[in-house]
Amino acid sequence: MPAITGKDYILRINQLKANIWHEGKKIIGNISEHPTYKGAIKSQAMLYDLQHQEDVKDLMTYFSPQTGDRVGTSFLQPKTKEDLTKRRKMTMEWAKTNGGMLGRSPDYMNTVLMSFAASASILEGKENCFPENLVHFYEQAREQDLSFTHTFINPQVNRSQLYFEDAEEPISATIIDKNKEGLVVKGAKLLATQGGMTDELLVLSPGGITSKANAFAFSVPSDINGLKFITRESFVNGESSFNYPLSSRFEEIDTIVVFDDVVVPWERVFFYDNLEVANSFKNQSAFLPFTLHQVVCRQVVKTKFLLGVAQSIVDTINISEYQHIQEKVTEIIVALETMEALLTKAEWNASIDEFGLMRPELAPLQVASCTYPTVYSKLTEIIQILGSSGMISIPTEKDFNSEIRGDLTKYLQSATKDGKERVQLFRLAWDLTMSAFGTRQTQYERFFFGHPIRLTSELYHSYDKTEYINLIHKFLKSKG
Amino acid sequence: MPAITGKDYILRINQLKANIWHEGKKIIGNISEHPTYKGAIKSQAMLYDLQHQEDVKDLMTYFSPQTGDRVGTSFLQPKTKEDLTKRRKMTMEWAKTNGGMLGRSPDYMNTVLMSFAASASILEGKENCFPENLVHFYEQAREQDLSFTHTFINPQVNRSQLYFEDAEEPISATIIDKNKEGLVVKGAKLLATQGGMTDELLVLSPGGITSKANAFAFSVPSDINGLKFITRESFVNGESSFNYPLSSRFEEIDTIVVFDDVVVPWERVFFYDNLEVANSFKNQSAFLPFTLHQVVCRQVVKTKFLLGVAQSIVDTINISEYQHIQEKVTEIIVALETMEALLTKAEWNASIDEFGLMRPELAPLQVASCTYPTVYSKLTEIIQILGSSGMISIPTEKDFNSEIRGDLTKYLQSATKDGKERVQLFRLAWDLTMSAFGTRQTQYERFFFGHPIRLTSELYHSYDKTEYINLIHKFLKSKG
Amino acid sequence: MPAITGKDYILRINQLKANIWHEGKKIIGNISEHPTYKGAIKSQAMLYDLQHQEDVKDLMTYFSPQTGDRVGTSFLQPKTKEDLTKRRKMTMEWAKTNGGMLGRSPDYMNTVLMSFAASASILEGKENCFPENLVHFYEQAREQDLSFTHTFINPQVNRSQLYFEDAEEPISATIIDKNKEGLVVKGAKLLATQGGMTDELLVLSPGGITSKANAFAFSVPSDINGLKFITRESFVNGESSFNYPLSSRFEEIDTIVVFDDVVVPWERVFFYDNLEVANSFKNQSAFLPFTLHQVVCRQVVKTKFLLGVAQSIVDTINISEYQHIQEKVTEIIVALETMEALLTKAEWNASIDEFGLMRPELAPLQVASCTYPTVYSKLTEIIQILGSSGMISIPTEKDFNSEIRGDLTKYLQSATKDGKERVQLFRLAWDLTMSAFGTRQTQYERFFFGHPIRLTSELYHSYDKTEYINLIHKFLKSKG
Amino acid sequence: MPAITGKDYILRINQLKANIWHEGKKIIGNISEHPTYKGAIKSQAMLYDLQHQEDVKDLMTYFSPQTGDRVGTSFLQPKTKEDLTKRRKMTMEWAKTNGGMLGRSPDYMNTVLMSFAASASILEGKENCFPENLVHFYEQAREQDLSFTHTFINPQVNRSQLYFEDAEEPISATIIDKNKEGLVVKGAKLLATQGGMTDELLVLSPGGITSKANAFAFSVPSDINGLKFITRESFVNGESSFNYPLSSRFEEIDTIVVFDDVVVPWERVFFYDNLEVANSFKNQSAFLPFTLHQVVCRQVVKTKFLLGVAQSIVDTINISEYQHIQEKVTEIIVALETMEALLTKAEWNASIDEFGLMRPELAPLQVASCTYPTVYSKLTEIIQILGSSGMISIPTEKDFNSEIRGDLTKYLQSATKDGKERVQLFRLAWDLTMSAFGTRQTQYERFFFGHPIRLTSELYHSYDKTEYINLIHKFLKSKG
Known part of the structure; x- marks a missing residue:
């Protein structure tokens, strides 16, 4: 099969x-x-x-x-x-x-x-x-x-x-x-x-x-x-x-x-x-570049999902005119573009490795894996802040199927949605960042590839810094 | 009654x-x-x-x-x-x-x-x-x-x-x-x-x-x-x-x-x-200084609770030798001492107000209310990071009462606790920072006194800066 | 001519x-x-x-x-x-x-x-x-x-x-x-x-x-x-x-x-x-993508220079074994890889514009210009921290040409350099980040393309978020 | 004598x-x-x-x-x-x-x-x-x-x-x-x-x-x-x-x-x-609490000076209406109130030590010495950002005494000052944060009491956490 x-x-x-x-x-x-x-x-x-x-x-x-x-x-x-x-x-x-x-x-x-x-x-x-x-x-x-x-x-x-x-x-x-x-x-x-x-x-x-x-x-x-x-x-x-x-x-x-x-x-x-x-x-094999490649691809999609949720909240309660709101959403945009760019660089610089595989460049993928744990956690916090009290005003589906549905539909309405649609969106934001499921996602991204401090140390050691040291060496030798 | x-x-x-x-x-x-x-x-x-x-x-x-x-x-x-x-x-x-x-x-x-x-x-x-x-x-x-x-x-x-x-x-x-x-x-x-x-x-x-x-x-x-x-x-x-x-x-x-x-x-x-x-x-009344005084008192106790949980985790899995662990716990200590100090200053400088009340100084309490929303969120994140995979390895009481209790007691033991005690501690850390209850606490502290940006703006406007502007004015006029 | x-x-x-x-x-x-x-x-x-x-x-x-x-x-x-x-x-x-x-x-x-x-x-x-x-x-x-x-x-x-x-x-x-x-x-x-x-x-x-x-x-x-x-x-x-x-x-x-x-x-x-x-x-013309492209190219080179200086300091006083040192240098590596990646993405996605020019994608360049002001300032601070007291122990060339040269050569020696070479390196680090020239460079990068808050707002508004909002819309409509 | x-x-x-x-x-x-x-x-x-x-x-x-x-x-x-x-x-x-x-x-x-x-x-x-x-x-x-x-x-x-x-x-x-x-x-x-x-x-x-x-x-x-x-x-x-x-x-x-x-x-x-x-x-003697007491007193005054400079810039170019400006000045206010509060707490809790001295409480002073290095550096950055291009438009006294004084007085005027007074203020801000003197001040505060990481480690170890661990211990034993 x-x-x-x-x-x-x-x-x-x-x-x-x-x-x-x-x-x-x-x-x-x-x-x-x-x-x-x-x-x-x-x-x-x-x-x-x-x-x-x-x-x-x-x-x-x-x-x-x-x-x-x-x-x-x-x-x-x-x-x-x-x-x-x-x-x-x-x-x-x-x-x-x-x-x-x-x-x-x-x-x-x-x-x-x-x-x-x-x-x-x-x-x-x-x-x-x-x-x-x-x-x-x-x-x-x-x-x-x-x-x-x-x-x-x-x-x-x-x-x-x-x-x-x-x-x-x-x-x-x-x-x-x-x-x-x-x-x-x-x-x-x-x-x-x-x-x-x-x-x-x-x-x-x-x-x-x-x-x-x-x-x-x-x-x-x-x-x-x-x-x-x-x-x-x-x-x-x-x-x-x-x-x-x-x-x-x-x-x-x-x-x-x-x-x-x-x-x-x-x-x-x-x-x-x-x-x-x-x-x-593990480190001698092709494990790291290829696994990280898969991971970063998935994380790019996840970041898009977060951006979609964030912007949907902004539109729904009509807060896009505030500078601090723009800054927060832009932080998600920056994260998304950065992850996509690191992925692009890894592919742009891919080359055939000793096993005959077309291997993506490792360093940008390591950078992604060093930074995403902190970034992801920050992005979930942004969504919580954007959602504000809406992240807590979350009645359930049963409420919307009961005789108080009228109250909820009216009093929880937003600029663009009725009460039920709006609660549905905020419940998604809550499940993404505040439910036990959501926080486990955060913890998962945080430790996905091991303790961030270990990842940092590995990147420090594996990164080839010779070119840049030589640059300085040469500069110091040069005559003004 | x-x-x-x-x-x-x-x-x-x-x-x-x-x-x-x-x-x-x-x-x-x-x-x-x-x-x-x-x-x-x-x-x-x-x-x-x-x-x-x-x-x-x-x-x-x-x-x-x-x-x-x-x-x-x-x-x-x-x-x-x-x-x-x-x-x-x-x-x-x-x-x-x-x-x-x-x-x-x-x-x-x-x-x-x-x-x-x-x-x-x-x-x-x-x-x-x-x-x-x-x-x-x-x-x-x-x-x-x-x-x-x-x-x-x-x-x-x-x-x-x-x-x-x-x-x-x-x-x-x-x-x-x-x-x-x-x-x-x-x-x-x-x-x-x-x-x-x-x-x-x-x-x-x-x-x-x-x-x-x-x-x-x-x-x-x-x-x-x-x-x-x-x-x-x-x-x-x-x-x-x-x-x-x-x-x-x-x-x-x-x-x-x-x-x-x-x-x-x-x-x-x-x-x-x-x-x-x-x-x-609300702002003309004695509301702000007294309510903030109560709030900061409570938050000091809460911060002590967080410090206790954090240090208990550190002791339990024996990680106190790591510098990055020390830094994280110290961040909680800094938060606790700072909150206590702001409270102390507010009381030290208390004076009788226009209503005949012994009113605590407002500015340090405002500082506490401007900063704690961010600080609290950061402290919960520290606990999550300290707990690491232990925040996810959380079987329930029923597991410990079943025939697999032996496995759990043994395989989830830690340096200082048996499996059950250790899971109990980590479940507390989880309920504090990662359960739906815990994240609602975070959101609650974050917006307790209104949007942090409004609090900041209020502090900026209410704070008397005259003395410091005059200091500079005088300095610029002075002869070296 | x-x-x-x-x-x-x-x-x-x-x-x-x-x-x-x-x-x-x-x-x-x-x-x-x-x-x-x-x-x-x-x-x-x-x-x-x-x-x-x-x-x-x-x-x-x-x-x-x-x-x-x-x-x-x-x-x-x-x-x-x-x-x-x-x-x-x-x-x-x-x-x-x-x-x-x-x-x-x-x-x-x-x-x-x-x-x-x-x-x-x-x-x-x-x-x-x-x-x-x-x-x-x-x-x-x-x-x-x-x-x-x-x-x-x-x-x-x-x-x-x-x-x-x-x-x-x-x-x-x-x-x-x-x-x-x-x-x-x-x-x-x-x-x-x-x-x-x-x-x-x-x-x-x-x-x-x-x-x-x-x-x-x-x-x-x-x-x-x-x-x-x-x-x-x-x-x-x-x-x-x-x-x-x-x-x-x-x-x-x-x-x-x-x-x-x-x-x-x-x-x-x-x-x-x-x-x-x-x-x-200015905004309707091809100004933004091409000028930013030039700017980011230059900033990539500058970041390499910073990395070279940082690592040279680390090698010179032999501090690479410390985790907090590794973290700091890695922060420069992350910055360099990120800038290069954003540049790569902009070129990868370049396309012919309405003026017939092969125009680099704007968004990643905007991301670079929104973040580099903060990043550059952070990197100069890292160099200052790495250099520590060495950034202040800076006698001049005249000292090394005088009768006290022997003292300086000996007492300011480092693990890999004699006193003069070592002071030369630290003077470079100082001129880069702490002299009036160096801080003007920092201020220059900080405001190069206008106030960072304006750049953020522009990116927020120009970025196409439709795809991601639709993603969420569709997700909410889907049946589990 | x-x-x-x-x-x-x-x-x-x-x-x-x-x-x-x-x-x-x-x-x-x-x-x-x-x-x-x-x-x-x-x-x-x-x-x-x-x-x-x-x-x-x-x-x-x-x-x-x-x-x-x-x-x-x-x-x-x-x-x-x-x-x-x-x-x-x-x-x-x-x-x-x-x-x-x-x-x-x-x-x-x-x-x-x-x-x-x-x-x-x-x-x-x-x-x-x-x-x-x-x-x-x-x-x-x-x-x-x-x-x-x-x-x-x-x-x-x-x-x-x-x-x-x-x-x-x-x-x-x-x-x-x-x-x-x-x-x-x-x-x-x-x-x-x-x-x-x-x-x-x-x-x-x-x-x-x-x-x-x-x-x-x-x-x-x-x-x-x-x-x-x-x-x-x-x-x-x-x-x-x-x-x-x-x-x-x-x-x-x-x-x-x-x-x-x-x-x-x-x-x-x-x-x-x-x-x-x-x-x-050094550590057994009364050195630490008394020396830190002196240091923190001085740093409080320095922070007031920074606040005065910052607010003078804000008034001079009339930017206090911007939220991001308010946030930055408030960050200085927070720093000042926090330092004063830590000092107050240290004195409030002072007690007679083994040498018969009235010794200030150590922990809040340690907290000040752990945090001020980072805070001070941040505050100088805030002043640079507030000053923006004004930190670079700095002609000298000789210019104001020459035949171009008229141009400078007029073209460098601000909302509240003529060109000369305004440049005088900005030169102060520059000398405070961007001249070689100013950056040496930053480096001095940064390493004043030793490497911040050592200070953190000392605070971690010397801080008595027993009360808080016991709090958790007792809580875990309690019946709901």
Whole structure:
């Protein structure tokens, strides 16, 4: 089954019956009907359906080099600038359907896997490394249109630099044994977004590990024996898309992943027990430029969504004449143009890398990933300030269906809308920036690519400053 | 009945049976048992109980000049610095029980009424003004320990400077008739916080009005004929104080207030049909310095609460060695010391005003009210950043009571706490800054005293800069 | 004489003998030898020399469509993206010689004139407009490689919105008469940078004028009868390029321009007495996109210079291990990448405009011009903070040539440099950000394109937000 | 000679003939007539004269407990809140004469010495410590009204945490020998402000030293054998107080101090060769609260000066109607009120310390010292933005005395001033924020008490957060 439909996706996920715990209970029955998962699964299904929609299917898919079948564009290993452009447009097309709210839409993980597989040569000839498994698994994922989530991070037990885990039982997921079938893994990992609603879970070491037993990369099906997903509280408050236009559709639950002696089959192991590889593979591979490219594409769409909401509020209560309002909206415009410009520069300067991929320039994408966490948070604050008391005057759909509807329609009217339409807009702004769903989006963007301070440090170190130091050196030597 | 107990308060509110609409339904039965109101009413009742608690009752009450009975300290018209200090300590004592989350604890409105009544002389001899009603009503409130909310703001229909309401039927609450019984009022006002859970509703014109029919001040009982409260969506998600340590206790619902031909008895009218008075009374009266004094006292306590949460997170995951963490916590310390210092300066420079009150210096309180909206928002962001992924890894109480408790206890443990205690702390941080309750708190502090830009403009104009201009003038004239 | 050399330029300027007042005296003799003008004239001459330097002359010049002679690339009216790229590279080549410090290098004004001339058709058939004069004058400038400064701004007498000049004698330059020879102009204009060291002075109305007598555009030779330049204090402190590496070379003096009944010949008048044209020509013409394109190119080079200085300081005193240092340098990297990205986007989206020019996209250039004023100021502050006490420990070249040189060489040494080299670097950083020259650069970038608040407002209004409003409209209509 | 006059001071300094190098030459003759030192010496002399001015002498002096003579109030060891208030008013009185520009007015160092001497008991019984020398020297300084500068910092060679100086010859000032006469010191120290224009130089170890040979504290006369002061470039550009209202009067030169085998007499040694004491004495002593108290008093006056300049500009060009202008001036008001409030809180909470001194509360003063570096820099930027192009249109006094005065008087006039007065005001604003003098002031405030990041870290660690952690602990334990 190449590029799947939404129905295919839902069927497959319902059949999985992954071991998911929610509010102290194991989820039973079709997960696509569970209140917490329902909206996101439906929204994700719509993405898959776009792969078959006539007007965009040539954008959303390409022909598999292996089978000739149509497969998803996010699996495409780009060799030309056109390929890169196609990848950008595909991601934006998907993101447009959800305002960029689905941080883990399938193209994200597909891109991760695509870039890892393209870089498999790094693993060649290294101890306990299986580049062929990685390549083969990527091909399988592409041909079957498998969906993924991943988990990198170890539990947040103690963040001191001097802390080394020494519990008797592992807390972080650890290889506790190897046998004929595969690696035996025990312990936990944080935070698999969409945990339980994807076919597969990709598991990797975070950087900076010090023990071989934590040095691994593999993928397992979400329903593998011994694997448990424990969700956080759900931020779905109800099904009404009037009340909760975003959280009712796009809540991607985050899960703690517990490995209880999970046996990872050898053919799904990409490497293990190799500290050097575990600590360097991600950065040596094509992961960073391509994943960031996908991320920035999505964030551009999200910023457009924010701009639309902000300007709609301004128009609705007719406040565009105020200078401080203009400044605030312009701050969103600046953010949007800047993100688009960084993306443009990355593509303009793309070039063929050592793996034969047309790789976007890294620095502008790093700049985007260093700045967007702060910018996004600032933009949500702007929307709150623009909305002012309107962000709190939010009765619900039931109120508008009751006998007091007349009062609300009249007293909550605005310059351009009646009370109901206006409350609908403000509820969207609220769900975007102030509901538990909205603030989780902010936190998600804030820490998406790791702690902003680490990103800054990486950019500082990776950025080539020689040209500019030489400029000064030469200037100081010159005679006036 | 002088200074009441919590039980008195609950009884009285339950008897009111105000006309409150919530989620499309009229609330029936005891409001103190309604899920949305329950927590706040209970928390407010605890405040009243403190008036009778042996170790603090001398602080929380004083002896009525009229009856000699103990009445609430927030009604005290201060004549000395000791009186002012007593008022400060009383407000802080109340605020400590709720971390400053109850923005409309009774002392707020009592202070408003106290300062208005003390300034009643302004109304003497002016057209359609009844200073004696105001004074008498204040005394009645003090002796009966009446609880209040208020409503100033007109509906946010159109914020253009050129907009004048000209609908056929009034949107903003308007005097549409006068008769023997009183004023007849029709239209709406925003946003009465605690609407329906107080004895009384104080209604005032906002500043800058242009029509006599909107120029009034009066108070009505919450159950008066024709008065309707329409609530926003409730942010109470459940009763568990583990899950929702703040929202389950301190949710102060905001309400839209609708007047359907409400007849306001003459003896409850303070003024009407007097544009000049309506636009100037608030600023000419003692309102600003005393109300801001109460507000800043509460905000100091709230800032202490934030500092406690922040440092608890830091200790729990052991991150105090990081410079950027130290900077963030220090930003809270700076905020706390600054707010306390501004309060200290206001009291240090207090002096007797034209109404015979010991009035705190206004400028430092204005500075606090201009800066806290931004500062508070920044501090909540700091807590989110300190908490990082821990703000999202939040399973619920039910999870900890289920068979997966072992996993959670272990995998979510921290340097100093087991999984459950640690999640409890992070849930508090989340409810404080990221739940719908928490973001409403942020929005509340942001707009508490009006739009920050207006506050800035007022401070600019009211601040006496002569001394400093003269300093420069003299300097320029001096010979080197 | 087509593309001139530095010698040509100096000769021509020396012959002008413009009427320049400096420190209360009229400047006499060769201006190229005057301490205040010397450095800038020499630096500007080096730019002209580059037009004849073998390795870059094909970049710096093109063949005149009129004569086939080589003329300066900044006069080129671009028809293709290659033309646009050539313009960018030319500006950067020039800017590199001065670290972007010469804000009024000839390409700036040449671009202004080029864009005005290309837009001459706007003036066709309008009252008191002479498009043919404009086109002809542009051609003359191009073929003779004339140098320019300009003056837009009226004196800063009273910035109130309600102020209208009504002095008996004009303060702002005003047409007081017309006669056979031309317009007679009286009054002053601010601030002609490089006033007196260019062949020509282009004079324009600022926007928002209300009197016909202030509505004009023309160019006059710097030595025209009745024209007087009054300089501000010079920021050249000495000739030593060790002590003053920037101010000794790049001080562009600012001048107040006084018109004492200057008669502007008719053939040099582009329009006059036409309020509508005076208030709209600049924005309707191709001025904004092309001038901003030149400006942003120069600012990119300047930002590289700042990054070079910052990183050199970091290396010299060996502070790169500190996170807060990395953050600060990274802020410069972010600024550089962002400016380059905005420039890239503007070129990527360039298209043929109504005048047949290949016009860069305006929005990203506006974003650059809205943000750079703040960013530049921030970057200079970063350099000051990085340099710390080293920015103050600045003995002079004479000290290093005296008997105490041994002490200085030893005690002011750094991790990588001896005392003299290290002081040279810190003096550069000081001259860049803290000398009177340096702070004037900051002020210059801050107000280069007008008050940032006006730029923000213009961007807000000109930016097309329809797509994003529709996005939200459609989203709200969609069924979940 | 107790409290001296200005004349006394000048005489004494002229007699010193300290070894000062400036621009490669040794200064010869009366230093009070040297262009670089002249202004500051005259301004400092005016401070001493105030000690004898009838209307303020009771404030500026008190009666020596030893002799009964009037001695300077800055030597007063405060035992009561009245003493503390007297100290505050004295510092403000002095600061008012120079707008707070004299960072090293005598009260600063007198306070340092006063607080050290009061804490001498810390040194009792410790190795190589001479508390009696310290006490005796303080008394001598008080009775003779000696003037001081000091030097703490080692040369900025290499700031890496891993750097330890290992040059063969010492770079940092080091004890290289001890003999009968005293300690022999060789090496350099940075940056003695006012170096060469004070009677004495106090020399101390910075914190965090690792070698005994750098562990010392002593004072030497400025003319001691082997001591050399090397100045930075002077920022005095001329004597005209019209042109340079601040730099012509208040330029406090910074000097590098070189010790060439200086022999420090034993009776002037406070301690040596004691690492533990060298690294802890400053923080254990009363130094921090009293020195910060003096500093904050001065900074309050400086902030008033900035507010006066800002508002004078606003009035002069009539821009107070603009909201963004109001916001900027209000930012200065906020800064002023905040600094005053922190000072008030520190005094309000003052209490008797272990040395019997009435010690101001430390935390609010630390908050001031953590925030003012950033705030001051921001305020200077505000003045630049308010002044806009007026900060660059600055002709000189000579221009106003020449035949073009008419043009300038007319064309540079403003709403309230003629051209000359207006330029005088803007030149003041320029000298305050943009001249080399002005930016050195900014840098001085920025690093006055050490790197802001260190100050933040110290505040974080010293601040008692227990109460707030307990608040949360208790809250979490409470039942809803």
